[in-house]
Amino acid sequence: MNTQSTASSLLCIYCDGPGPFSDEHVISAGLGADDSRFLLVDMVCRRCNTDVFGNLEREVLRSSPIGFARAFMQPQGRDRGKRTTAPGIQAQYKQMANGSGYPDEIDFGPHAKPLVLPQLKITGEKTFDSSAVGPDELRSFITSLSTMLQNDQVTCIRKRGPEHELRYEAITLLRSGESYTQVGGSKLQAKPPQECLWLESYDQTRTKGMIPAATIFLNLNGSIVLKTSSTTVEDALHFFVRAVDQFSFDTQVTKDIEGPIVSVGLTVTIGVIERVIAKIGINLLAYYLGRDYVADFGFRKVKDGILTGTPSVGGQIVEDVSMKAMLDAAPNNHHVIFLSKVSQSGGRAAIILVAKLYGVAHIMCLARDVPEPHLPLPVFFLVDYVNHKVTQQSLIEYSECLAEMGITKAGAHYGSTK
Structure with missing residues (x-):
């Protein structure tokens, strides 16, 4: 993980505003990632965090198909001490x-x-x-x-x-x-x-x-x-x-x-699920590669899509059988999210995000023609949404799960950077 700066003069990685900042969970806390080790500090301004992301996440986690799956599969929401409750469903x-x-x-x-x-x-x-x-x-x-x-x-x-x-x-x-x-x-x-x-x-x-x-x-x-x-x-x-x-x-x-x-x-805003998933992807990049990496202009389009819904973030459900098998190698009661890349000429790359949440996998391209990452990709993040723990794994570490499941070909294929 790249060390995060705490300089108050830095700008928000989403809106380029000067702050004030608030701590942002790298992966949405309501998804079972309420793990204080995985926070963005002095990277996301309070306005983006509270006014934009807070509303987006509430809709996805309480009033969408993901909200229903969360209510069925996740025993409790964020840790609020005595006020901790089971995930609820908000509906008309x-x-x-x-x-x-x-x-x-x-x-x-x-x-x-x-x-x-x-x-x-x-x-x-x-x-x-x-x-x-x-x-x-x-x-x-x-x-x-x-x-x-x-x-x-x-x-x-x-x-x-x-x-x-x-x-x-x-x-x-x-x-x-x-x-x-x-x-x-x-x-x-x-x-x-x-x-x-x-x-x-x-x-x-x-x-x-x-x-x-x-x-x-x-x-x-x-x-x-x-x-x-x-x-x-x-x-x-x-x-x-x-x-x-x-x-x-x-x-x-x-x-x-x-x-x-x-x-x-339920009334669900079109594209809101994809915006939340893309936000998780940008957060993970900032956490793993540092704020300077996600400051590249190549990420501006997806950031605008996350903040406003325009342009559309895109993304689709994973249908590929071998990729599904690779994701299924994760332990039960876990989300698995990974960042990968497709290398391009001139030291550039496209960044791909795959997120399997409550059994359904989404894939999207976060950016094309951005700098080649200085740390190895793919990198995996497993979220134990029962115990609210996040684990970061390299391809080799995640491949141990693949080997146990007998899915070495899938791991080799999707670990490729070409």
Whole structure:
């Protein structure tokens, strides 16, 4: 690895800005690479790291096909001490078919196991359904909901789009008897209060099934959410006040649904996965060959693509059988990422990145006509996403895995620099 400079006068390797800088994980920490030995220091500015890369990685790791694979295969996300959790899936909706015909709101637990959230649904003018994983979860939810609804006022929060600096819209509802009335107008704020009722709406254009007039449920993070369709927030709360007062646990019946149908809605920006993978490639080059190498103008095109999406970064899924076999030589529960080169005339080269993430391999050209690397390529990086450890290996070291798998020809072929 090339020694990294800490001079504050150096420029960001992506936008050429002067900083301030923040430490950047060479391989995205959320991919299981939360390894403090593999950091870029004083190379990536805070704006690129937080405002650009943070948003890109959140979308890929929580709202894309990679996010689904991560939820199934990776036991936990970044190490946040007591707040460390299993990887979550963010979606426009997460629902499961219910025997009543009205969908249950769900979320995903470890290894993406569907979990029915504790909830009440308005199914008629005077009728409602309740659902939960079990009676204890339902009882705890009803107790929390009762406490909230007994307050003299409830602060309701609706999330706005990421393009808004003030991302949250707040309204205050005052209680009078069993009824609620909004007071004042809505207020926009940067952060939500700790205690609030989150508001969502059913998308009635996407479903052909029955939709409750409203559902109130408890998220895995402990937040209470009110989701409405054909009723107002005020009327829904009026209904649920009466429902909680009349609720009887003696009449609740727990029943399992055989072969449940889960419906999840994801919106993924075209090219976002490729941008994150290319960013990992540039980071690895900076870590292995140094900042001066990736400062070459030949990398400007891919950097622009990573930062803005234009031009397209490109890349494709690996279909070559022998390359797949070589990548499969990595241990289970590991990503394998390697940088290779194709030598060109005049001491120049093209740089190739291959990244196998959760079993799917991507290949892309990071640059053509850049200086011949001064350190040997290919170089391999293995990410143990269960234990959050990264290992760097030479071709010879990785070839030991190939030899054990009997894939020496594949290793010889893809280790070539010609």
